[in-house]
Amino acid sequence: MKNNYLEISQVGIEFPTEGEPFRALQNVNLTIAKGEFISLIGHSGCGKSTVLNIVAGLYEATEGGVILEGREVAEPGPDRAVVFQNHALLPWLTVYQNVELAVKCVFKASKTKAEIRDWIEHNLSLVHMDHALHKLPSELSGGMKQRVGIARCLAMQPKVLLMDEPFGALDALTRAHLQDSLMDIQQQLGNTVIMITHDVDEAVLLSDRIVMMTNGPAASIGEILCVDLPRPRDRVVLADDPNFNNYRQQVLRFLYEKHKNPATKKSQAA
Amino acid sequence: MRAIPVMSKIIQCAEMLTFTNLRLVFDKTIKKLVLPGFGILVFLLLWQLVANNIITSLGQFPGPNQVWEQSNTLIAEHQRERSKEASFYERQEQRNTKKLAKNPDAVVKIRAYTGKATFVDQIGTSLLTVAFGFMVATLVAVPLGIICGLSESVYRCVNPIIQTFKPVSPLAWLPLVTMVVSALYVSDDPFFEKAFLTSAFTVALCCLWPTVVNTIVGVASIDRDLINVSRVLQLSTAVHIRKIVIPSAIPMIFTGLRLSLATGWMVLIAAEMLAQNPGLGKFIWDEFQNGSSNSLGRIMAAVLVIGVIGFILDSLMLAVQKRVSWDKQAILR
Numbered sequence: 075m076k077n078n079y080l081e082i083s084q085v086g087i088e089f090p091t092e093g094e095p096f097r098a099l100q101n102v103n104l105t106i107a108k109g110e111f112i113s114l115i116g117h118s119g120c121g122k123s124t125v126l127n128i129v130a131g132l133y134e135a136t137e138g139g140v141i142l143e144g145r146e147v148a149e150p151g152p153d154r155a156v157v158f159q160n161h162a163l164l165p166w167l168t169v170y171q172n173v174e175l176a177v178k179c180v181f182k183a184s185k186t187k188a189e190i191r192d193w194i195e196h197n198l199s200l201v202h203m204d205h206a207l208h209k210l211p212s213e214l215s216g217g218m219k220q221r222v223g224i225a226r227c228l229a230m231q232p233k234v235l236l237m238d239e240p241f242g243a244l245d246a247l248t249r250a251h252l253q254d255s256l257m258d259i260q261q262q263l264g265n266t267v268i269m270i271t272h273d274v275d276e277a278v279l280l281s282d283r284i285v286m287m288t289n290g291p292a293a294s295i296g297e298i299l300c301v302d303l304p305r306p307r308d309r310v311v312l313a314d315d316p317n318f319n320n321y322r323q324q325v326l327r328f329l330y331e332k333h334k335n336p337a338t339k340k341s342q343a344a
Numbered sequence: 345m346r347a348i349p350v351m352s353k354i355i356q357c358a359e360m361l362t363f364t365n366l367r368l369v370f371d372k373t374i375k376k377l378v379l380p381g382f383g384i385l386v387f388l389l390l391w392q393l394v395a396n397n398i399i400t401s402l403g404q405f406p407g408p409n410q411v412w413e414q415s416n417t418l419i420a421e422h423q424r425e426r427s428k429e430a431s432f433y434e435r436q437e438q439r440n441t442k443k444l445a446k447n448p449d450a451v452v453k454i455r456a457y458t459g460k461a462t463f464v465d466q467i468g469t470s471l472l473t474v475a476f477g478f479m480v481a482t483l484v485a486v487p488l489g490i491i492c493g494l495s496e497s498v499y500r501c502v503n504p505i506i507q508t509f510k511p512v513s514p515l516a517w518l519p520l521v522t523m524v525v526s527a528l529y530v531s532d533d534p535f536f537e538k539a540f541l542t543s544a545f546t547v548a549l550c551c552l553w554p555t556v557v558n559t560i561v562g563v564a565s566i567d568r569d570l571i572n573v574s575r576v577l578q579l580s581t582a583v584h585i586r587k588i589v590i591p592s593a594i595p596m597i598f599t600g601l602r603l604s605l606a607t608g609w610m611v612l613i614a615a616e617m618l619a620q621n622p623g624l625g626k627f628i629w630d631e632f633q634n635g636s637s638n639s640l641g642r643i644m645a646a647v648l649v650i651g652v653i654g655f656i657l658d659s660l661m662l663a664v665q666k667r668v669s670w671d672k673q674a675i676l677r
Contacts, residue, residue, distance in 0.1 A: 132572055150575040162569035166591040166670030175587060179577040212671070 079108040079266060080234055084138035085128060086292075087121075098124050100292040102138070104285060106234075109264040113277040115325065116287030116296075117335045122270045125287075126236050129268065130156050142233055152180050155227035157237040161219040163211040169222050170194060170207040176226045197229040198222070200259055217248035221255070228259065237269040241276065249273075250309065253280060261306060274329070278321045279309060286328045289335070297328055406641035411648065414641035422462040429457045463627060463642075467649065470612060470623035473540055474657075477547030478608045485552045485604070486597060489559025490589060499560065510553040514546050514611040518619055521545045539621035546615045551608035555600035562596025563589055591670060598665040605661055609654050624650055 085102040088095040098121045106112055114122045127133040129140050131150035140147040142154070155176075163172050173194045181190060198204045201221040211219050220240060227235055240256075241249040253276060260267060271277050277284045281301050288296040301321055303312065312318040329335075388408045395407035406414070440452040461469070492499040525541045566589065574584050590597075616625025628646050631639045666676055 130572075130576065132575060149578075150572070151578055152576060154576070156572065156576050158569045158572070160569060162567070162573050164570060164573070164588065164591070176577055179579065210670070 077107050078105050078141075079110075079143060080106040080129070081141040082106075082125070082129065082138075083141070085125070085135045085140065086137040087124060087128065087133060088136045097292045098290055099128075099135075099294065101294050104295060104298075106266060106268070108266055111260055111267045111280055111282045112269070113281040113284045114268065114270045114287060115272070115274070115277050115284055115329070116293070117289055117329065117333070118272070120287045120290045121293040122287055123238055126156070126238055126268060126270055129234065130154050130236050132156075152176070152230045153233045155230045155232035155235055157220075157223050157227050157235065157240045159239045159242050161211070161216075161223040163219055163222055163226075165211050168208045168210055169198065169203060169214070172211070172222060173198060173226045173229050177229050180230045193229060197225045200228060201225045201255060215248075217244050217252060220244065220252060224252075224256070224259075228263070228265075233266065235265045235267045237267065239270050239272065242272065249276070254309070256280065257305075257307065274322055274325045277325060278303075278318060279307060279312065284321075284325060286325065286333075288333050296333055299324055299328075400640065402635055402640055403637040406644045410641040411644045414638055415645045417638070418463040418642065418645060422464040425459050425462045429459055432457045432459075461622060463646070466622065466624050466627040467653070469540075470616065470625070471653070473543045473616075473621075473623060474547055474605075474608050474612050476540075477544035477612070478551060478605055480544065480548040481552045481604060481608065482555060482601065484548070485555035485600070486559055489556045489597070489600070490563050490585060490593070492556070493560045493563025493593070494585075494589065499564075506553065506556060509549075510557070512550075514550045514615050515618055517546050517549050518542070518615055521549070522619060537622075539619065542619060543612060543615050543621045543623065547608045547612050550611040551604040554603035554607060555597065558596045558600030558603070559593060562593030562600075565596075566592040594668060595665075595671070595674065598661070598669070602658060602661045602665070605657055606654060609650075609657060613650060 082102055082104040086097070086100045088097050090096075102125060104112075114125060116122050124133060128135050129142075129147065131147050131154065147154070163169075164175070167175065174190070177185075177190055177194055177197075181193065185193060195204055195207070198207065201224050203218060203221045203225060206214065206218065211222070214222070220243075224237075224240065241252055244252065257280060259265070269280065278301055284299040284301060285295055286297045286299065287293050299321065303315070303317060303321075392407040392409070395405040398405035404410075436454065440454070443450045443452055488502070492502050522542045525538055525545065529536075529538060529541060570588055570592065574588050579587065612623065613625040613628070615621065616623035617629045618625075620626055620629065624646055628643050631642045631646070662676060669676070
């Protein structure tokens with residue numbers, strides 16, 4: 075396995091403001107292997123999304139850069155598909171058409187019409203949405219929309235799948251379903267994934283490594299935790315597993331003792 | 345004795361059932377027919393009352409009754425004019441066949457009928473003019489709005505110009521448009537009449553702006569996530585506009601188009617009146633100049649027709665908007 079499939083090196087970013095420019099990130103270094111599942115966790119406003127957006131190419135880093143398979147990331151592209159928190163499906167297109175738009179961008183030259191159709195249907199069946207091909211997003215529940223958003227990204231066969239709090243807007247049961255689906259799919263396809271989350275259980279359950287970020291401004295990577303639990307993982311079995319709980323505790327300790335939310339720190343001081 | 349309460353209960357239920365059904369139907373009729381009808385009735389009564397108390401130099405101000413009479417006269421005049429036209433062509437035809445029968449080499453003349461334009465003709469002219477002007481405006485406004493909405497720099501360049509021309513009255517444009525059309529549209533066999541083009545371009549110049557402004561707002565406020573999706577997919581500008589920008593902005597574009605059409609229709613009447621270009625505006629002005637005791641009634645009939653046509657035009661646009669809108673849940677009115 076190549077160890078430096080994706081390299082984030084010395085990344086820092088400043089945003090222009092009215093006065094002094096705001097420094098959101100500083101010295102972010104991370105190397106990700108192919109097929110690895112990475113979670114980024116940290117308090118709100120610590121710049122997790124900014125890291126993801128830099129990898130996606132949606133933001134340009136002020137210093138440092140991102141190298142994917144030996145090539146520098148300069149602009150957004152379909153090899154780094156993004157699953158947005160609010161699904162970002164085009165509301166005027168059906169489920170099928172939404173995935174089709176992405177598939178046609180990537181495979182227009184290399185697949186025939188029939189292959190494209192099969193590929194769209196295959197990816198929608200991976201997320202169990204093949205029953206609603208011709209529905210509009212407005213006719214679907216939140217969880218279903220997010221499934222379609224994931225299918226759209228999977229169908230692009232990205233080198234890295236970037237997920238920005240993909241399950242943040244869903245209720246707990248739906249979230250658990252989708253987490254299980256995502257684990258299955260990742261096991262099956264071996265995608266490289268970077269996922270942002272707020273949810274400690276989710277991070278431990280899904281990840282190979284958990285990247286914990288310090289608070290902003292000038293946020294950076296605080297600690298990296300390797301989650302060495304055998305796959306496939308079962309949430310019910312793991313609930314009693316001392317290792318699982320140990321990992322959980324380490325993340326919790328980082329978030330609530332070492333790097334308390336700046337907002338709560340202030341209120342305690344006052 | 346025990347059966348009777350049960351029976352009466354059943355009957356009661358059945359009655360209630362039909363009663364609620366009737367109630368629903370009744371409510372619907374009230375909302376859709378009775379209330380608007382009531383409103384119109386009250387308006388007609390008030391109108392009659394006010395009209396009775398206004399005496400002008402052209403006689404009494406017309407009430408609903410006189411206007412109804414004049415409307416019928418206007419339609420009758422139209423039919424009379426049409427039959428005159430038909431008989432004119434018939435006579436011409438007979439004359440020519442006779443001439444040709446005598447001498448097959450004779451040169452026959454075919455002249456067009458030149459009767460005066462009736463009220464109904466003027467309605468047709470006005471509708472055609474507004475349609476043409478509105479089409480020209482749309483073809484300019486929607487692309488301009490999309491470009492300004494997509495690029496902040498272009499918007500900053502164009503905005504002062506838009507804001508300056510937006511409040512200009514059609515009457516100010518009219519002399520300029522008239523002179524420009526006369527100077528530039530020179531043709532021996534003109535497809536359009538100059539008067540038609542003058543009115544249409546005046547309409548276009550005035551009804552451009554609501555569509556431009558609303559399209560800019562619609563395009564500039566597209567969901568950031570959707571723009572990011574487009575960037576990740578590396579959509580070309582053309583595909584981006586077709587697949588993301590236009591569908592997103594469609595509701596705002598249509599809001600603009602409806603405002604534009606309403607403005608255009610108002611502007612047209614004023615332009616026709618001032619320029620003496622054929623159309624409903626000219627009809628009103630001619631009647632005013634004519635100054636007979638029937639004139640006010642005929643003008644009032646024209647006013648009502650203008651209003652009803654404006655209403656119909658807006659309903660048509662609403663129907664089109666409902667058809668092309670992807671958000672079927674949105675309440676459009």
